[in-house]
Amino acid sequence: MAKHDSLLDLLFTALGDPTRRAILTRLAQGEASVTELAAAHDMALPSFMKHLRKLEQARLITTNKAGRIRSCALSANAFAPIETWLDAQRALWTDRLDRHDDYLRNLHRRRQDEAEPEN
């Protein structure tokens, strides 16, 4: 639980920044070098590298160095833990609405029973 929680913390926190989301959107279209990625952002390289590190720590991207070129790629199933969490929330919510429906149905039935008492 704690381990899963901390990955969710890293994932959601990594996504809470427009530069990092833009990097992911770019990588969804294919791998890119750090230089290519950085060119799209008006930012000093050390600040840009910090964003990449946050994405890497959250396992959203992988980076790989070949010669002097460091390239970045979106991780497979990068968003899976987030989707699992959202699905669980949705299930709780749906379950709650179902219970609410049952409650209303029972209430309706009781009122009908009261209106038409057995002879």
Next chain:
Amino acid sequence: MAKHDSLLDLLFTALGDPTRRAILTRLAQGEASVTELAAAHDMALPSFMKHLRKLEQARLITTNKAGRIRSCALSANAFAPIETWLDAQRALWTDRLDRHDDYLRNLHRRRQDEAEPEN
């Protein structure tokens, strides 16, 4: 774009904390008062209230005061902007895989053509 971006920032940042996610999970099961919610967390009330405010700013929850009781509820469609963003990422990724498939198919066809030249 900027406005949408800043809501996504608030949403993802709000979700990047286990206390705030636990509050949402509790509220997915039904409304609760601040007192009830706080009882589940070993935390000073002012710190707890800060978490609630972050959830409220991200439009994930609504709060309502009736008499001396402040109650909290999960917002309808609370996660919709996140789901829209995830869907858009998935669409880019799928599109990329489709293009990759097309490329491989064309490559295969060209190789076949080369192996069996027209007479």
